[in-house]
Amino acid sequence: MLNRFLSRCLLIAASVVVLPAFAGKPNVVILATGGTIAGAGADAAKSATYQAAKVPVDKLIAGIPALADVAQVRGEQVFQIASESFTNEHLLTLGKRVSALVKQADVDGIVVTHGTDTLEETAYFLNLVVKSDKPIVLVGSMRPGTAMSADGTLNLFNAVNVAASKDARGKGVLVAMNDELNSGRDVSKMVNIKTEAFKSPWGPLGMVVEGKNYWFRLPAKRHTVNSEFDIDQIDALAPVEIAYGHGNVGDTAYRAFAAKGAKAIIHTGTGNGSVSNRVVPALRELRGQGVHIIRSSHVNAGGFVLRNAEQPDDQYDWVVAHDLNPQKARILAAVALTRTQDSKELQRIFWEY
Known part of the structure; x- marks a missing residue:
């Protein structure tokens, strides 16, 4: 009996010793x-x-x-x-x-x-x-x-x-x-x-x-x-493109992206998401065709776009990206547009996320 007891103790001890480190x-x-x-x-x-x-x-x-x-x-x-x-x-x-x-x-x-x-x-x-x-x-x-x-x-x-x-x-x-x-x-x-x-x-x-x-x-x-979004319910992201604002900018990129099927265009504006007067007519026209216009900023750190502060966003039915940089604004728009096409809903989403 003693030998059996000792044998069992040795087996238990051995099993403890060989446990992996993790x-x-x-x-x-x-x-x-x-x-x-x-x-x-x-x-x-x-x-x-x-x-x-x-x-x-x-x-x-x-x-x-x-x-x-x-x-x-x-x-x-x-x-x-x-x-x-x-x-x-x-x-x-x-x-x-x-x-x-x-x-x-x-x-x-x-x-x-x-x-x-x-x-x-x-x-x-x-x-x-x-x-x-x-x-x-x-x-x-x-x-x-x-x-x-x-x-x-x-x-x-x-x-x-x-x-x-x-x-x-x-x-x-x-x-x-x-x-x-x-x-x-x-x-x-x-x-x-x-x-x-x-x-x-x-x-x-x-x-x-x-x-x-x-x-x-x-x-x-x-x-x-x-979050209201769930990857298990998303099979494709909406096509969203980014156009860069700068001095002497024209509307070529915006029109080209829309022609290729973009559902939204992130306008990477100067300062407070500013939009050149040479570009405003095209963006208003594209919005009329159903393309969402989302104003962001290319200020490197802390670009913060205020609604209606630089452009009459309410009048033009545009969205502002809040503090999101253009690349993050693209991600949020591509996800959000799988759920809604309503510009007011998009703006809510940009405030909350």
Whole structure:
């Protein structure tokens, strides 16, 4: 009897010893889409000359052994592209995969690795359409992994930490770059050659330092679980284009976009979304044909368009983009137009999101 008891104790002890290191830790899925964080160059001294989207997700994960101390991590290669080539179809595919994963009980958080050129657009899209309070964190890098002082490894480690954190729940889609935690709704790429490239005009939500999150503010706009939009009910995004305002601008681009089937045109105006008197007649004509005109601004940080302050928006039946930059305004319009064609409803949506 004593020998049997000792044998059972040894078996129990052995089973405890062989448990994997990540037992009991959160489950985080990394969805890889390419970009600089998966890039490689031939010269370690070159941080801006390289090929994006070369390193597969399994190698990214294997390059950070410390991830096993944070979470049980697995990866999926959704795309392997440079983000300037992202299309509406890529957004829908990625969004539906994120939506499917966050419904699983064995998934606690999602990390999306992404090229920085359109990272802010994807972050805002997911913020609008994924109905979950689980952490969804986008991450990229400004330097390829082969460069000296590459930033991708720490950025990815931080992103996994955040996605595994209970205190990151319910804050909308986040972007973890350069130790900052920004809202996917607000953040934009402001610089193209520095690691502190991503900024929000209203400041970050928090910081992540040595695996710990520090929060300073919460997002005020509707997102994720409080959004009226649902990726599972969207099969195609509305065609929306962006036309850039500048001195001596003409109406050629606006008319061309409308002729190609655009349902809305984001006017990227100077200052307060200003519209040249050379362009106003064309925009009024296009609105009369059913094309929505949405005034945004190309002021780099904090462009804020006031309704009826520069143009009589009520009279012309135009929409203002509030504080959204042109690329984010395009995302919101493309999503909103899947639900309504009413300009007053569109304006409500721009105020609330």
